Amino acid sequence: MSSQVESLQVLARARELVASCTGFRDTAISPTAVDRVVRAELARGRSPSELMAEMQRPNAPLARALLDAVLVGETYFFRHPEQFRFLAAEVVPSALRRGSLHLRGWSAGCASGEETYSIAACLLNTVTPGVTVEVLGTDLHEGRLEYARRGVYGNWSRREAGPLLYPLYQEVADGRVSVIDSVRAVTRFAQTNLLEPLAEMYGQFDVIFCRNVLTYFSQDAVTAALGHLARALVPGGHILLGTVEVDHPPEGLVRVGPPELQAFRRPLPNAPPPPRPTPPPEPPKVVRAPPAPPEPPKPPPSPIRLHTDALQRIEGGDEAGAAHTLEALLEQFRDYLPGMLELALLRERAGSREAAFALMHSVRDSAARLPPDQIIEGPEPLPARFYRASADAFLTLGSIE
Ligand SMILES: C[S@@+](CC[C@H](N)C(=O)[O-])C[C@H]1O[C@@H](n2cnc3c(N)ncnc32)[C@H](O)[C@@H]1O
CATH class of the missing domain: 1.25.40.10 (Tetratricopeptide repeat domain)
Incomplete structure (x- = not known):
């Protein structure tokens, strides 16, 4: 077999591996990123068959290098600020109304952590005294999680599109900022794949942000990830998705607010069922029934x-x-x-x-x-x-x- 054909086979296998590990649809996998990783390995003198063998093991260094190359980590503080305003104005009061005294938030697909810290700052500043807060950030990309744990960011994380809605960081050297202690104290990070059953790992949350992640996924992967996320919501809890990620409520959830907000809620178990269609009228009776006794007066609506x-x-x-x-x-x-x-x-x-x-x-x-x-x-x-x-x-x- 020519070495060119073998290289093409390695590239095709590499794309399959990325798709199965991430849930990405094929068209969302950058061909140049995959190509760069594979060519770098071949340039180091490794043979195509060696690479094929290594790709049998999804945790091997080659698989990691491929994932790191294709996972897009674009993010910044208070991205889509309207969703943080909704968190403060609707999600937190709704959790307090349910009687929650410990609010749990999750940034699923958090990249380098700006979203996670923004959720924590927002919750800390909007819960009432005595209510505690905990926020988890998860991602598939371990390098970005390490960066997130350091909590030190440059200008690119602070963009005009994301106004500083709540105190979150302080200036350190060279225009860099460091996340303040109160926000760090309630935040933690963990590596997780959204294709895995997550509620079983981390319990349930009052609010989940999963934004600009599913946009790369195949339809099957979107359905699987949303199923896991919906199960990880407490009844009455909310999930906020990216602006174009779904066009209808995920199964078991109801939309809250305007469609562009992409906010959904898991109904409470005693929530009223959706209204039923009115039954068709009964056919007219042939035999005249004796006059019915007068109905007792209806109680006034409560x-x-x-x-x-x-x-x-x-x-x-x-x-x-x-x-x-x-x-x-x-x-x-x-x-x-x-x-x-x-x-x-x-x-x-x-x-x-x-x-x-x-x-x-x-x-x-x-x-x-x-x-x-x-x-x-x-x-x-x-x-x-x-x-x-x-x-x-x-x-x-x-x-x-
Ligand atoms: C564009 S960033 C979004 C960051 C943040 N949510 C925001 O909207 O600003 C997408 C993140 O999703 C992560 N991701 C992609 N597929 C994933 C998967 N299957 N499981 C967990 N994280 C994944 C990527 O590693 C990347 O860091």
Whole structure:
């Protein structure tokens, strides 16, 4: 066999190896990167058959070199800032409402760690006192994880497109910055492949960021990775994906907010089922039935029923309809805290900041008048202190911005 044919076989095998290890589709694997690695090995005097044999072992140095060459590590602090604003305004209050006292975040495909530290800084600055935070960053590329653990970055990690939303680093020498101790203290990094069952390894998270990673994956790999990630969310937890990575909610999750936000939530187990289609009308009866006894008067709708109806509308993507239902609810039940909070979050998402703030002030003031441990009935019964903590978190964030 000619050496040229053998080299081509090595290149083809190298691409297969990269695809099976990363989940990348063939067209996302840089031919020049693979070519460079293979040619460098051949130039060192290694034979094509030696390289073929080494590629039987996915953990061998050649496989590592191939992965390092093709994995794209582009990232910077507070990339896509709107998703960090959503984390602060929606995800954290929602976790506090669920009663979470220890918030766990995960940056899946974190590259050199800028995203992981940004999540940690955001969580630390938006949880209420007494709530603790932990953030995990994982990637397939061990070299980038080592860089992440050092926590020292240059200008390329601080771009104008990513505003410094929360304190995260301090200047050191030569224009470089070092991640501050409070943020480092809650952050750790580990090497992980997103094609592996991850919930079993790391437990469950309140929020997962997996951005600009799946964009390189084949459809099968996207489905597998999203399945693992969805299972690693606590019920009620959120996942944020990159802007063009999926065009419909991953299985078992529901979209939250506008499509461009790419935010999805794992529903709570007691979340209402999606509305059923109305059954077809019964055929007319031939035999006239005796007149039915008058129906007992219906009980007036309870705030929880109306709230549940609003939640169904939100899950179905009808946020305007949900807002109307909540407005009607609050006309009747002015002090219903869960409804006030829900409407405030809807107003914020619809861009009506002033209305959201006014409602959040009412939530905080009403909650402050109640004993902190008093349980407030709603779709989820929660103590008054959680309403106060959620409103505090929201209002504090507003004053920071
Ligand atoms: C472009 S970076 C994204 C960094 C960050 N998430 C952001 O959006 O700024 C993509 C990262 O995904 C990692 N990656 C690719 N395939 C992976 C896999 N199968 N398992 C884990 N990480 C993977 C790459 O090593 C790379 O560091």
